[in-house]
Amino acid sequence: MSRMSLRDRKRARTRQALVEAATELFERDGYDETTVADIAAAADVATRTFFSYFPSKEELLFPETDARLGAAVEAIASRGPDEGPVEVLLRALHEVGDDNDDMASQLAALRLRLVRTVPAVRGRALQIQLDAQREIARHLAAAFPDRLDELSAAALVGAFVGAVTGALQVMLEDADRLNDPGAVQAAVRRATDVALTPWLRMSSALQQSPRRACAPVRRPTAS
Amino acid sequence: MSRMSLRDRKRARTRQALVEAATELFERDGYDETTVADIAAAADVATRTFFSYFPSKEELLFPETDARLGAAVEAIASRGPDEGPVEVLLRALHEVGDDNDDMASQLAALRLRLVRTVPAVRGRALQIQLDAQREIARHLAAAFPDRLDELSAAALVGAFVGAVTGALQVMLEDADRLNDPGAVQAAVRRATDVALTPWLRMSSALQQSPRRACAPVRRPTAS
DNA sequence: GACCTTATCGCATTGAATGCAATTTTGCAA
DNA sequence: TTGCAAAATTGCATTCAATGCGATAAGGTC
Numbered sequence A, B: 001m002s003r004m005s006l007r008d009r010k011r012a013r014t015r016q017a018l019v020e021a022a023t024e025l026f027e028r029d030g031y032d033e034t035t036v037a038d039i040a041a042a043a044d045v046a047t048r049t050f051f052s053y054f055p056s057k058e059e060l061l062f063p064e065t066d067a068r069l070g071a072a073v074e075a076i077a078s079r080g081p082d083e084g085p086v087e088v089l090l091r092a093l094h095e096v097g098d099d100n101d102d103m104a105s106q107l108a109a110l111r112l113r114l115v116r117t118v119p120a121v122r123g124r125a126l127q128i129q130l131d132a133q134r135e136i137a138r139h140l141a142a143a144f145p146d147r148l149d150e151l152s153a154a155a156l157v158g159a160f161v162g163a164v165t166g167a168l169q170v171m172l173e174d175a176d177r178l179n180d181p182g183a184v185q186a187a188v189r190r191a192t193d194v195a196l197t198p199w200l201r202m203s204s205a206l207q208q209s210p211r212r213a214c215a216p217v218r219r220p221t222a223s
Numbered sequence C: 001g002a003c004c005t006t007a008t009c010g011c012a013t014t015g016a017a018t019g020c021a022a023t024t025t026t027g028c029a030a
Numbered sequence D: 001t002t003g004c005a006a007a008a009t010t011g012c013a014t015t016c017a018a019t020g021c022g023a024t025a026a027g028g029t030c
Helices: A006-029 A036-042 A047-053 A065-077 A085-097 A104-117 A119-143 A150-174 A181-208 B006-029 B036-042 B047-053 B065-077 B085-097 B104-117 B119-143 B150-174 B181-208
Strands: none
Touching (some): A006 A104, A065 A085, A065 A119, A085 A150, A085 A181, A104 A150, A119 B119, A150 A181, A150 B119, A150 B181, A181 B150, B006 B036, B006 B104, B065 B085, B065 B119, B085 B119, B085 B181, B104 B150, B119 B150
16 A cells, blocks of 8 residues: 555655645745744644754745656656657646646645745745756757757756746736636746747747757867 | 045945955855854954845845846847847847956856855845846836737746856856856856857847747736 | 664754844034 | 934844754664
C-alpha cells in the first residue's frame, strides 16, 4: 500500500501538517503576523523542528517546486519529431500550468497573493523561477544541439518566461478583488496567449525558412 | 556650487561613507560575515542610524536604482519619430548600460558578484528588476498608445529583460575567474547581442509590414 | 533484545529590523 | 545674535528568523 517506511510516512505527515497549519494561519492573520513559532505550535512540533523540514519561512510556500521543474523537463524530453524549440516550450508551459490538485490549488492561490504583497516571498519566488529557467534552458539546448547552444537557449527561455511573467503581473493587478481561482487561471491563460503571440509568428516563420529565422549562435571562445 | 542645503550635503556624505565602508568590508570579509554594526562602525555612525539611510542591508548595494530607471524613462521619452517600440527599448538598454562612473563601477562589480553568490541579494535584485520592468512598460505603452496596450507592453519588456538576464546568467557562470571588469562588460555586451538578435529580425520585419508583424493586442474587457 | 541511525527537542546565540524616547544638530526667522 | 521648530542621531529594548549544540527519544536492523 505505502512503499515508504513508517518513518518516512510520519515525516511526510508532519510536513503536510506544517504546510496546512501555515496556510491557515497565513490566511487568517497574514504572513508577517504569523511567526514560525506559531506555525510549529499549530502543527504540534517544536519551533526548532520546523527548520529541519524547511530551510526558511518562505520555503514553506513552495513545496512542489521540484515536481514542477520535473514536469517541464519531462515535457521537453517527450517532444515530437516535428516540434521546434518554441513549440516544445509552449507545450511545457501548458502542461506545468495544469498542476491543480484539489487542495494544492488553495496553496497556489494563497501563494499568488503573497507573492504580490510580501516582498520576501516575491524575492524567493523570482529566485526559484530563475533557477528553473536555467535548468530548462540546459535541457532545451541538449534537446536541440544543432539549433541552440546554451547561450541562445537561455536567452530564449528567459524571453519566454519573462514575457509571461510581465503579462501576468499586469493581469493580476487588475484582478485584486478576484478570489475566484477560476478567474485567476483564466488570467494566466490569457497572459500567456498575449505574451507568446510573437513567438507563434516567429515559430511559423521558422518553419518556412529555419536557417534564417533561428540560426544557432556560436559559443564565444572564453579567451 | 552646491544646490543642496548643508543638512542634505552632510546626509549625502554620510550615505556615501556607508556605501564605501560597506563595499570595503564586503570585499574583505564577505557579505554574510559583515554585520550592519560593522558597517556603521566603519562609517562612524550608530548602528541604529544605518537604518535611517537604508531600509535593509541589501538595499545598500542598489543606491542608484532610481537614476537607472529614470535614464530608461528618459530614453523612451526622447524617442525619434521613426523609432518603434523595439528600437526604443534597445536604445534604452544601451544607454542605461553605459552608466560607469569610475568608482560606481567598483560597486557594480561587487554587486554582480554578490548577486550571483548571495541568495538574499539576488532576490532583492530580481525584485528591483521586476518593478523597473513594470514601470518601463507603463511608459512604453504610453509612448505608443496606438501600437501597444499595457498588457502587450509588459509582455514585450518582460521578454526583452528576460532574454538579456537569461543570457547574462550563462555568460557569467563561465566567467567565474574573471575579475577583470572589462571582460565582464564584454560579456554583458555579447549577452545582449545574442539575446536580442531575434528582436532585431522582428523589428526589421516590422518595418516592412508593420500591421501584420506587430499588431496591437486588444485589452480584454474585465467582465 | 542489543545496536545504530535518525528525529525531535530545548537552549543559547547571533544578527536583522523596528519602535520609542532623549538628545543634538540644523534651518530659519524675529 | 538669539530663539524656536523641524529633522537627524543615538541608545536601548524588543521581536523574530535562523543556526549550532548536546541530550533524549523513536524507528529500523540484525
